[in-house]
Amino acid sequence: MINRLLCLCLACFVWSLAALAQENKLIKELQNKRGDLQKQIAEQETLLKRTGKDVGSMLDGLASLNGQIEERKRYIQVINGDLERIDREQASLNRQLTRLRAELKDKKKKYEASVQYLYKNRSIEEKLMFIFSAKTLEQTYRRMRYVREYATWQRMQGEEIKRKQQELTNKQEELRRVRAAKESLMAEGEAEKKKLEEQEKQKKDIVAGLRRKQKSLQQELARKRREANQLNARIDKLIAEEIEKARKRAEEEARREAEARRKAAAANKKGDDGTSSSASGKLSKAAPMERFNMNRADRTLSGSFAENKGRLPVPITGPYLITSHYGQYSVEGLRNVKLDNKGIDLQGKPGAQARAVFNGRVAAVFKLNGLFNILVRHGAYITVYCNLSTATVKQDDEVKTGQTLGEVFSDGADGGRTILHFQLRREKGKLNPEPWLAR
Structure with a gap:
């Protein structure tokens, strides 16, 4: 006891x-x-x-x-x-x-x-x-x-x-x-x-x-809208082309798989009764081919990307501020001043690098107004990195999570202000990137 x-x-x-x-x-x-x-x-x-x-x-x-x-x-x-x-x-x-x-x-x-x-x-x-x-x-x-x-x-x-x-x-x-x-x-x-x-x-x-500078303000906003529209039009065009390429890859994969199934069925039929496989071939041709927007590899990558929502790294290195959010919103205190952002703007320090938020393939690298813009495909998802002074990757390169893509442009005329514009798409649909990032 x-x-x-x-x-x-x-x-x-x-x-x-x-x-x-x-x-x-x-x-x-x-x-x-x-x-x-x-x-x-x-x-x-x-x-x-x-x-x-x-x-x-x-x-x-x-x-x-x-x-x-x-x-x-x-x-x-x-x-x-x-x-x-x-x-x-x-x-x-x-x-x-x-x-x-x-x-x-x-x-x-x-x-x-x-x-x-x-x-x-x-x-x-x-x-x-x-x-x-x-x-x-x-x-x-x-x-x-x-x-x-x-x-x-x-x-x-x-x-x-x-x-x-x-x-x-x-x-x-x-x-x-x-x-x-x-x-x-x-x-x-x-x-x-x-x-x-x-x-x-x-x-x-x-x-x-x-x-007090309302007129100049509206002119500056109009200029920014024109530049944004020009950039987004180019991005939309490249994404449409990328979607079409992915569709063709998926259809080619489906065609090969259907052909393989047809040949296997014909071989089995011939082995059973020794007859020709023409009837089987006609039946295979008559069956509609399944259409896919993505091949198997793209579908797997899409699923992995979606599972990491809320855990993706911020697409700029070093300290940062989100200076412009996704969507349409008014600027507090200013009348008739509405902003429409297709992504988010992140301000970093001079020398900051843009980095891939997930594994993927570089779909496009293009220049606009002297600056580089990069599209990275992650299956059905596409991330866009804009306003880069240099690009360290090229089209069709495979990239890994966190890999640097290029240096973000620093505006010497504006005290070295360094802004990365970042977008997230699901095919043609635009998404708010903030809920996807780990912050």
């Missing part, structure tokens, strides 16, 4: 240490995650450049600032979520402390009672009288064992009180660290909110400046 009690106490102690380690792990995990986000925010701040006075520079500056504001808001949300987790952890620690204090109090009370009992029966004579006053030999043995086990139990109670006291001390220290982490996080959250307020004010100033 004593051995079982000892094992139970030891198990409880080990469990409490494991719980303490887990709690430490939670705080460390939150700190590491925020550390990565802090580093990312700091790197993104280096992408914000002084905004010039011309409309084009002001628009680009506004886009970069909007991207930074979105990232800072996202970081503040993370901080708030971490605070909620810490609050729950703090409440759990308080409940555990209450339980530990009650258990320690109960054990001290029992130990005190046992000490008082031993004090009253402390002499050797009293113990011997208790043992030898037994009426039978069996009762004598039981009383001897009782005296011995009671002394062992009392010693274990003392040791358990020490362990409980240490566990209580550890839990109090853990609670202190959690409270300190919460206070530090709250201060960090307030600092981020102040930075956000400053950036919101800066944004209002830029918007006010653009309002």
Whole structure:
């Protein structure tokens, strides 16, 4: 019985240490995650450049600032979520402390009672009288064992009180660290909110400046639309050609497979009755050939690409900001200013490289307005990388996930602003790339 009690106490102690380690792990995990986000925010701040006075520079500056504001808001949300987790952890620690204090109090009370009992029966004579006053030999043995086990139990109670006291001390220290982490996080959250307020004010100033240049603004937007339409028309044409090539490859594969089946059936028929296979051939010709948009290899690659939704790497190396999102949207604070993006725009540092988001084959490399644009096919999916100053791949090259495709153009006339335009298509259909990327 004593051995079982000892094992139970030891198990409880080990469990409490494991719980303490887990709690430490939670705080460390939150700190590491925020550390990565802090580093990312700091790197993104280096992408914000002084905004010039011309409309084009002001628009680009506004886009970069909007991207930074979105990232800072996202970081503040993370901080708030971490605070909620810490609050729950703090409440759990308080409940555990209450339980530990009650258990320690109960054990001290029992130990005190046992000490008082031993004090009253402390002499050797009293113990011997208790043992030898037994009426039978069996009762004598039981009383001897009782005296011995009671002394062992009392010693274990003392040791358990020490362990409980240490566990209580550890839990109090853990609670202190959690409270300190919460206070530090709250201060960090307030600092981020102040930075956000400053950036919101800066944004209002830029918007006010653009309002005063409404005519020039509309002209600049019209120019950007013409360039975007020209680029998208070229992309659409190349994608249509690529789809047609894929269809022909699929039909050729289907034709070969049908021919192989026909020959196999004819051979089996001839082996059965020794007759000609002309009837079988006519039957095969009469059967409609299944049409495919993709061959087997393309279908396999499409499935793999789709399974990795939300896990694809960001298509630009180094720190980045998403400065323009997918779809049609209005610019906050500006009237009659609507943007229509067929993909997303990512701003990086000068020297940033475009990189393939998944295994595939280069479908096309073309130049427009002096810059390279690359299409990579992943089965039914096609990714498009635009605004490159160099291209390190050529048509029909096989590429791997993360492989660099070329350097993103840095505009020296605009402070080295480096923008990668990225699109995602499923055949001719346009998709929002953001949900597909790991961020």
